[in-house]
Amino acid sequence: MTSASEISAKAIEILSHHAKFLFPNHDFAEVYNYSLFPAGKLFRPSLCLAVGMDKSGVGLNEIGVRTSLASASAALEVHHTYTLMHDDLPCMDNDDERRGRPSSHIKFNEWKALLGGDGLLNASYRLVSHGEHPNTALAVKIFAWATGPKGLIQGQVLDLSEEMNLSFDNLLKTHELKTARLIQLSLILGLLYSSSADWKTAKSLWRLGHAIGISFQLIDDLSELSEVNPGEHELAVNPWLTMPDQCQAKLVQEINLINKVLEEEGLRNTKTVLDAYFDKMRNVILEYSEMILKHINESGKSSDLSPLMAVL
Amino acid sequence: MTSASEISAKAIEILSHHAKFLFPNHDFAEVYNYSLFPAGKLFRPSLCLAVGMDKSGVGLNEIGVRTSLASASAALEVHHTYTLMHDDLPCMDNDDERRGRPSSHIKFNEWKALLGGDGLLNASYRLVSHGEHPNTALAVKIFAWATGPKGLIQGQVLDLSEEMNLSFDNLLKTHELKTARLIQLSLILGLLYSSSADWKTAKSLWRLGHAIGISFQLIDDLSELSEVNPGEHELAVNPWLTMPDQCQAKLVQEINLINKVLEEEGLRNTKTVLDAYFDKMRNVILEYSEMILKHINESGKSSDLSPLMAVL
Numbered sequence: 317m318t319s320a321s322e323i324s325a326k327a328i329e330i331l332s333h334h335a336k337f338l339f340p341n342h343d344f345a346e347v348y349n350y351s352l353f354p355a356g357k358l359f360r361p362s363l364c365l366a367v368g369m370d371k372s373g374v375g376l377n378e379i380g381v382r383t384s385l386a387s388a389s390a391a392l393e394v395h396h397t398y399t400l401m402h403d404d405l406p407c408m409d410n411d412d413e414r415r416g417r418p419s420s421h422i423k424f425n426e427w428k429a430l431l432g433g434d435g436l437l438n439a440s441y442r443l444v445s446h447g448e449h450p451n452t453a454l455a456v457k458i459f460a461w462a463t464g465p466k467g468l469i470q471g472q473v474l475d476l477s478e479e480m481n482l483s484f485d486n487l488l489k490t491h492e493l494k495t496a497r498l499i500q501l502s503l504i505l506g507l508l509y510s511s512s513a514d515w516k517t518a519k520s521l522w523r524l525g526h527a528i529g530i531s532f533q534l535i536d537d538l539s540e541l542s543e544v545n546p547g548e549h550e551l552a553v554n555p556w557l558t559m560p561d562q563c564q565a566k567l568v569q570e571i572n573l574i575n576k577v578l579e580e581e582g583l584r585n586t587k588t589v590l591d592a593y594f595d596k597m598r599n600v601i602l603e604y605s606e607m608i609l610k611h612i613n614e615s616g617k618s619s620d621l622s623p624l625m626a627v628l
Numbered sequence: 629m630t631s632a633s634e635i636s637a638k639a640i641e642i643l644s645h646h647a648k649f650l651f652p653n654h655d656f657a658e659v660y661n662y663s664l665f666p667a668g669k670l671f672r673p674s675l676c677l678a679v680g681m682d683k684s685g686v687g688l689n690e691i692g693v694r695t696s697l698a699s700a701s702a703a704l705e706v707h708h709t710y711t712l713m714h715d716d717l718p719c720m721d722n723d724d725e726r727r728g729r730p731s732s733h734i735k736f737n738e739w740k741a742l743l744g745g746d747g748l749l750n751a752s753y754r755l756v757s758h759g760e761h762p763n764t765a766l767a768v769k770i771f772a773w774a775t776g777p778k779g780l781i782q783g784q785v786l787d788l789s790e791e792m793n794l795s796f797d798n799l800l801k802t803h804e805l806k807t808a809r810l811i812q813l814s815l816i817l818g819l820l821y822s823s824s825a826d827w828k829t830a831k832s833l834w835r836l837g838h839a840i841g842i843s844f845q846l847i848d849d850l851s852e853l854s855e856v857n858p859g860e861h862e863l864a865v866n867p868w869l870t871m872p873d874q875c876q877a878k879l880v881q882e883i884n885l886i887n888k889v890l891e892e893e894g895l896r897n898t899k900t901v902l903d904a905y906f907d908k909m910r911n912v913i914l915e916y917s918e919m920i921l922k923h924i925n926e927s928g929k930s931s932d933l934s935p936l937m938a939v940l
Contacts, residue, residue, distance in 0.1 A: 338776075338777055338778075339777050339778070340777060340778045340782050342782065342785070344777075344782065344785045344789075345777075348777060402742060402743075402746060405742065407737075407738035407739045407742060408739050408742065408743075425719070426719035427719045427720050427788055428785075430714060430717065430719060430720065430742070431714075431720075431781055431784055431785055431788070433746075434714060434745075434746075434749065434781055435776060435777035435781040435782075436777075437746065437749055437750070438749070438772050438775050438776035438777065438779075438780075438781065439772070439776050439777055441753050441768060441771070441772040441776075442769065442772035442773055442776055445765055445768040445769045445772060446769070448765075452764075452765035452768075453757055453760075453764035453765045453768070456753060456757040456764075456765070456768050457754065457757045457758070459753070460750050460751070460753040460754035460757060461754055463750050464650075464747060464750035464751050464753075464754055465650055465651050465652060465656075465657075465660060465747035465748075465750065465751055466650075466651070466652045467750075468750075469743055469746055469747040469750065470652050470654065470656065470747075472743055473654070473656045473740075473743055476739055476743070477656075
């Protein structure tokens with residue numbers, strides 16, 4: 317069985333390979349490379365590669381770095397990185413740090429971070445359309461729809477306009493568009509560039525990606541409460557402080573669905589990647605559960621995380 | 629013979645049709661629609677449609693609004709519009725006006741103009757991959773390369789870093805990447821989505837698009853000097869004030885090449901679109917020739933525009 321860290325290492329190898337020919341022979345290439353490397357945990361590319369392995373029955377060593385599947389995995393990371401560069405800009409979230417280093421507009425300047433993001437966005441389409449697979453045009457269509465004005469972008473709009481805080485439904489809609497769409501896309505690209513793509517499986521994977529995205533974001537929100545002082549903004553918007561029971565019930569439901577689909581579809585490598593993530597998050601939540609419950613209780617709600625810990 | 633204004637009207641019809649389903653049923657759709665409409669002169673979509681007509685031998689009425697050719701023409705305008713939205717932002721050119729109206733970040737705010745631009749960028753790939761034409765994947769590959777880190781984006785980088793002003797070669801490189809690439813792409817998409825795409829024609833059209841792009845930008849620079857007071861920045865960077873003879877020689881050379889390729893490739897509709905543009909610009913330059921020559925002479929150079937007027 318391939319481990320999650322082996323898949324992640326492959327994703328880095330692929331991304332590094334493609335970065336070499338994507339950027340111009342000019343000082344500005346530093347803006348792209350600084351933002352992409354050292355790479356993050358490569359969750360999205362790993363999911364894409366894992367589904368590709370599961371649905372083609374191939375091992376990690378059989379995936380060439382320039383195949384459609386490999387290029388698509390790089391496209392996902394390049395696209396994700398552009399969203400982070402733009403999200404960090406002063407007019408958006410105004411974050412000076414990213415992965416423990418100065419964010420791109422601090423390291424360089426604003427116009428370089430803006431254009432660098434635009435460059436990566438275009439480059440992601442260069443990557444997803446790489447290769448000669450018969451599903452290429454379809455992959456691009458779905459990619460552009462999922463990330464575009466009706467997809468990821470609208471999720472960012474709902475987030476920034478703070479419409480997400482108006483109701484639990486709005487919160488889920490925002491998480492679906494801003495977080496789940498790119499994860500759904502990761503699974504679908506893995507399937508489209510495998511040897512056994514069909515609509516029934518696509519539908520299951522789409523639902524699976526939705527569940528992963530919602531869980532990912534709800535767990536992330538919960539882990540934010542592990543801080544001694546989460547900050548005023550966090551205390552105002554964290555859904556676990558205003559709707560803890562709804563958050564927990566939804567998260568438990570989605571985790572159960574994830575396990576069910578992984579089993580039904582025989583997604584062994586995909587399960588490995590997800591387990592590594594859930595294990596890490598379970599440990600964070602267990603380690604800081606006192607602090608997390610303290611914040612929830614202080615907000616006037618009471619909660620018991622045992623239903624969640626039973627499935628996580 | 630179809631007129632340039634009929635082709636432009638068709639491009640508007642196509643763009644309006646696609647805009648209806650590209651954007652979410654949400655207030656934010658106003659950001660997209662405000663930036664796209666009322667549409668500009670639609671030079672790029674018109675060139676795309678004209679090449680498609682020329683190379684398929686079809687009339688304007690035979691082009692369905694949802695064909696690959698039509699969708700690609702809309703993709704070009706949507707992509708061009710995103711570049712304008714981002715170019716106008718405070719950290720870039722900081723322009724408060726666009727087409728005589730407040731630019732998007734003035735009308736809305738900065739994050740809306742930034743995300744609106746990102747949304748249009750993704751939407752342009754949704755459009756260029758629309759339809760079932762066998763050349764779709766190839767069209768996307770070329771689109772992403774021409775507009776990406778080694779293409780249009782690098783042209784914006786050279787422009788903003790003012791490297792373009794260091795030499796005439798740098799100026800041409802900037803114009804090639806920032807302006808010509810999208811025009812070359814307009815012609816190539818018209819060809820790829822026509823019924824007679826071949827590599828030899830693609831090569832001619834690529835060279836033609838380069839010549840149109842360089843001419844377009846040099847004529848634009850020249851027409852900026854028709855103002856009584858062109859402004860300090862313009863006087864500092866306008867290449868006609870520092871290198872008038874090189875600018876004119878290059879422009880004459882490119883216009884001659886344009887006419888030669890139009891003739892050789894039998895591009896009758898494409899010629900109509902270009903003639904309408906050149907006629908308009910010739911009239912501007914003729915009307916303000918005294919003012920233009922005054923600025924050139926005041927910069928210490930002398931020039932005689934008769935070689936240009938002989939070919940324009």
